[in-house]
Amino acid sequence: xxxxxxxxxxxxxxxxxxxxxxxxxxxxxxxxxxxxxxxxxxxxxxxxxxxxxxxxxxxxxxxxxxxxxxxxxxxxxxxxxxxxxxxxxxxxxxxxxxxxxxxxxxxxxxxxxxxxxxxxxxxxxxxxxxxxxxxxxxxxxxxxxxxxxxxxxxxxxxxxxxxxxxxxxxxxxxxxxxxxxxxxxxxxxxxxxxxxxxxxxxxxxxxxxxxxxxxxxxxxxxxxxxxxxxxxxxxxxxxxxxxxxxxxxxxxxxxxxxxxxxxxxxxxxxxxxxxxxxxxxxxxxxxxxxxxxxxxxxxxxxxxxxxxxxxxxxxxxxxxxxxxxxxxxxxxxxxxxxxxxxxxxxxxxxxxxxxxxxxxxxxxxxxxxxxxxxxxxxxxxxxxxxxxxxxxxxxxxxxxxxxxxxxxxxxxxxxxxxxxxxxxxxxxxxxxxxxxxxxxxxxxxxxxxxxxxxxxxxxxxxxxxxxxxxxxxxxxx
Numbered sequence: 001x002x003x004x005x006x007x008x009x010x011x012x013x014x015x016x017x018x019x020x021x022x023x024x025x026x027x028x029x030x031x032x033x034x035x036x037x038x039x040x041x042x043x044x045x046x047x048x049x050x051x052x053x054x055x056x057x058x059x060x061x062x063x064x065x066x067x068x069x070x071x072x073x074x075x076x077x078x079x080x081x082x083x084x085x086x087x088x089x090x091x092x093x094x095x096x097x098x099x100x101x102x103x104x105x106x107x108x109x110x111x112x113x114x115x116x117x118x119x120x121x122x123x124x125x126x127x128x129x130x131x132x133x134x135x136x137x138x139x140x141x142x143x144x145x146x147x148x149x150x151x152x153x154x155x156x157x158x159x160x161x162x163x164x165x166x167x168x169x170x171x172x173x174x175x176x177x178x179x180x181x182x183x184x185x186x187x188x189x190x191x192x193x194x195x196x197x198x199x200x201x202x203x204x205x206x207x208x209x210x211x212x213x214x215x216x217x218x219x220x221x222x223x224x225x226x227x228x229x230x231x232x233x234x235x236x237x238x239x240x241x242x243x244x245x246x247x248x249x250x251x252x253x254x255x256x257x258x259x260x261x262x263x264x265x266x267x268x269x270x271x272x273x274x275x276x277x278x279x280x281x282x283x284x285x286x287x288x289x290x291x292x293x294x295x296x297x298x299x300x301x302x303x304x305x306x307x308x309x310x311x312x313x314x315x316x317x318x319x320x321x322x323x324x325x326x327x328x329x330x331x332x333x334x335x336x337x338x339x340x341x342x343x344x345x346x347x348x349x350x351x352x353x354x355x356x357x358x359x360x361x362x363x364x365x366x367x368x369x370x371x372x373x374x375x376x377x378x379x380x381x382x383x384x385x386x387x388x389x390x391x392x393x394x395x396x397x398x399x400x401x402x403x404x405x406x407x408x409x410x411x412x413x414x415x416x417x418x419x420x421x422x423x424x425x426x427x428x429x430x431x432x433x434x435x436x437x438x439x440x441x442x443x444x445x446x447x448x449x450x451x452x453x454x455x456x457x458x459x460x461x462x463x464x465x466x467x468x469x470x471x472x473x474x475x476x477x
Contacts, residue, residue, distance in 0.1 A: 035253045037263055039181045040246040043328055044267025046188040049195070050129065050325035051136045052239025053275055054318050057282050058294035059235065063228045065292075066216035067283040073229070074279050077236035078272035080428055081243040083421040085268045086414075087399040089261025092247045093412035094405055096256030100248035101398040102336050108401035111345065112458050117394040118340040119454030124390045124447075126333025127367055130326060131374035134162035137322040143299060144315035162375045169327045170368045176357040184331060187324035192274065194317045199277040206305030208284035215288050230435020237432065238388040239275070243268045244395065248332045261414055334363035345461040389436060389447035396429045 035043075060070045088100075097103040102121070106114030138161040172183050202208070246253065246263040253259050282291065285301035294300050302314035338360035341351025354361040399422045405411050415421050437444040 033252055033254050033256075035181055035246075035249060035259075037259045037266070039185060040249070040253050040259055040263030041266040041270075042181075042185050042188045043249065043331065044242060044245045044263055045192065045270055046184055046324045046328035047242030047245035047332060048240060048267065048271040049191060049274065049321060050239075050242070050329075051133045051322060052235075052241070053278055054298050054321075055136070055295050056235045056239050057279055058291050058297040058300075060232050061288050062292040063232050065288065067213045067288055068216065070232075071213070071276070071279055071283070073232055073236055074275055075272075077233060077240050078268075078275065080237065080425060081240040081268050081272070082265070083425040084395060084399060085243050085264040086261075086416065086421045087402050087425060088244045088247050089264045090402055090412055090414050091398065091405060092260040092264070093257045093414060094408070096253065096260060097339065100244060100336065101394055102339055104398045104401050105394065106343065108404045109397065111343070111462070112455070113394070113397060114343075115340065115345050115458040115461070116451055116454045117398075118336050118346070119457065120390050120394065120451060121333060121336045122367070122370070123450060124387050126329050126336070127370040128374060128387055130166065130329040130333070130367065130371040131162070133322050133325050133329065134166050134371065134375055135159075137165055137319050137326065138162040140296075140299075140315045140319040140322065143296070144312045144319065159375055163372050165323065165326060166330075166368050166371055166375070169323070169330050170364055173327070173330050173364055174354075174357060174359060174361050176359055181331075184324070184327050187320075187327055191321040191324045192270075195274060195278065195321060198314065198317060199274075199281050202281045202301070202305050203284065206281075206285065208281075208305055209287075210284055212283050212287050227435050227439035230432050231439040233432045234388045234392060234436040237392060237429075240268075240271070241391055242328070243271075245328065245332055248335045252335075257412060261412075330364060330368065333367045334360050337363045337366065345458060387447075389433060389440075389444045390450060392429055392433050392436075393451065396426050399425045399429075 057070065060073070061067065064070050064073070091104045092100075095103055095107055102114045102118045104114075105117055135158065138158040141161060142158055172179070243264065246260055246267065253263070282297055282301050285304040286297075290304075291297055291300065298314055298318050299311045302310040337346055337350050338353075339351075340346035341348055341363070350360070350363045350366060352362055353359065402415065402422045403419070406413065433444075
């Protein structure tokens with residue numbers, strides 16, 4: 001095993017844990033193991049069902065020109081997410097630590113890889129989606145209540161509302177993981193109920209046409225066509241991102257060896273079914289030519305199915321769904337920066353746990369501050385163009401880590417049809433990135449540059465940590 005310059009690289013073994021009073025490697029308070037299977041599964045569902053499913057289908061129809069192909073790619077993306085969930089389930093059972101793939105890459109490969117995935121999580125993976133989802137929430141609420149657009153010239157009111165929802169949900173999660181999980185469960189339960197209700201009501205009483213599935217424009221089978229498929233799959237995998245969500249709170253899950261893998265599969269399987277239902281409803285509601293390029297496709301579908309009056313109701317439902325996603329992002333992202341700080345490769349204060357609420361409070365506030373800055377400046381829109389590429393890189397490395405993990409005694413062999421799931425996930429994900437790069441070289445190059453920009457920060461934090469360690473030894477009696 002490669003030695004690590006950081007403190008916390010051993011495998012955490014707590015088969016039936018009770019929340020520890022302090023971190024096992026320091027005398028500081030540790031995270032509380034308070035999350036059950038239902039809580040962890042809800043975190044996966046809440047993190048997956050976000051802005052992606054409500055904005056990408058119109059873009060996909062524009063790129064593909066075929067509803068059948070779009071549905072097929074959503075199925076393929078779901079299968080790929082399941083393959084990843086199987087692999088992360090095995091990784092998480094063996095290494096039930098906060099930070100998810102940050103912990104896996106640090107332990108199995110090198111701390112630099114772990115740091116870079118944490119770097120991407122901070123800049124792109126959580127803060128940008130948090131800002132974008134908050135803006136999406138405010139936009140849908142503004143669509144439902146047009147009077148809001150008249151306040152402050154429209155844009156100001158929407159930004160204020162986006163900042164307010166981030167601040168409100170941050171305050172909830174600063175009160176403790178158990179309280180935050182209860183709120184998350186209610187939000188996600190309500191979201192799933194409302195979305196499923198819309199699907200059932202839409203098919204039962206809406207004015208649509210399943211014949212829209214067969215309407216299409218020809219898709220080229222040459223290189224340009226394949227590049228469009230690759231780009232479309234990358235967008236779809238962004239919508240599916242979150243299939244690994246409960247791995248980020250491994251240090252707060254009860255009986256993680258059993259609970260964590262099951263939560264990944266339950267959550268991912270549930271979302272796949274919901275996504276297929278939503279996309280079939282979108283196609284049923286509107287002809288492909290009407291849907292191409294439409295971002296707010298949920299509102300379009302509602303107006304086509306039930307008339308313009310239904311658009312307000314559906315906009316409120318989608319806004320409520322996005323609140324749950326914002327809450328999940330606030331819960332998950334800070335655990336990555338917390339884990340990095342505990343390992344000495346981020347600002348030490350970010351690794352502190354509030355002694356009363358037992359949550360990484362400063363980490364939560366840092367992520368929310370970055371998201372608020374993005375909301376106020378609008379830079380989140382630029383980040384979103386290359387977010388999918390950034391987020392597609394490190395899960396490949398983490399999944400390949402299963403092969404290294406299986407050579408260790410602590411491995412929990414739970415992947416069905418091994419080694420097919422990790423091979424399928426890694427090869428397909430790599431092919432998606434290559435095709436997406438060929439289709440959008442500028443955005444993809446910026447994404448690679450963003451990843452590379454984290455390398456000097458890694459060596460800066462590493463040098464600082466080693467200097468602190470040396471000073472501590474010199475001061476020892």
